[in-house]
Amino acid sequence: MEPSVYVDCWQLIQRFGRAADESQDANFELFSQCWLEMQMQHIYSAQTNHVEVMETTMAALHVAKRVACGRKTNGDMFEAKRAQRIGGIYLLYAIYNKQPTKHFVKIEVSPRTWESLTSYVEQLRLQTGERRDTQQVSYIFWKLVQENAFLYTALDYCQALDALAAYDHLESIAIAKHQNNHTSALLKQQLKPSKVYLNEELNGLSDLASISKPLCQLQEAYNKQMVRHRSSFAATQIFSQLQDVFSEANDKLMGNKPPATTSEANDQLDVRKRVRQKAMFGEAIEAMSTDDEESEQPSPKPITLHERRMSSATVFEAKLPEDVLKNLQS
Known part of the structure; x- marks a missing residue:
């Protein structure tokens, strides 16, 4: 007001x-x-x-x-x-x-x-x-x-x-709220799937390796000062480890790693498929999917639905034993 x-x-x-x-x-x-x-x-x-x-x-x-x-x-x-x-x-x-x-x-x-x-x-x-x-x-x-x-x-x-x-x-608070609303609207627009914005973010991440160099120098100086207390305090390696992580990410972002071939990509898809099948159906379906190409081997007996991961939709799929049904009916 x-x-x-x-x-x-x-x-x-x-x-x-x-x-x-x-x-x-x-x-x-x-x-x-x-x-x-x-x-x-x-x-x-x-x-x-x-x-x-x-x-x-x-x-x-x-x-x-x-x-x-x-x-x-x-x-x-x-x-x-x-x-x-x-x-x-x-x-x-x-x-x-x-x-x-x-x-x-x-x-x-x-x-x-x-x-x-x-x-x-x-x-x-x-x-x-x-x-x-x-x-x-x-x-x-x-x-x-x-x-x-x-x-x-x-x-x-x-x-x-x-x-x-x-x-x-x-008045400055009201202006700041207006600017924040404008900024949030701009951010929503930028967060839409776009290859241009994604490339800009990746280029920004590639600078992290160079930024961490002064921190590594500070880490080395700190470790030198703490040599006399090495029995009580171990040497810190946090910044060097971060630099390694940033360098590895930078290599992947800049394309230093050779691109995967078509056969390697297919192998990765097969591995992911087997992992999903193992998580949902167990070892039997995994063995069946891996041995599809070898027709001379007998195919395993498919498991029933109730042998999958238990849930409210599958827990009552299998019939109860006869003795249990008789006890329930009596």
């Missing part, structure tokens, strides 16, 4: 800034007109509890004081125009007096923010003290101080353990 409040308040200040540039006057009446045009009077509509009202108020006040100090909602500096900074002070006054829980949520300001606000108001009075909009800004700021609207804190926002109330980071 807070990012939406950020957008509405930012658009209000931007509209007021454009209107003030056209009229060459940043008075409060023009701000009120922009407020009504954007229907900001309904900012608290359809909110069901006090927590939502407080969150909306705190988010709007955060945007207002940040812009009034010439900063973005995440605290970064930017070249704000005179009308924009004045609009931020107007927004502080409007939101503070518009909130349904009046004088409950205060404007939290850190020492840096308070110094920035007061110095800017003083700067306006010194430079353009005769202008009507400057007098309005001075009065509004003085009014907020008299109403005890400011709460002096170490930070400009409530800091919670779950970072949900860190308004300086709220």
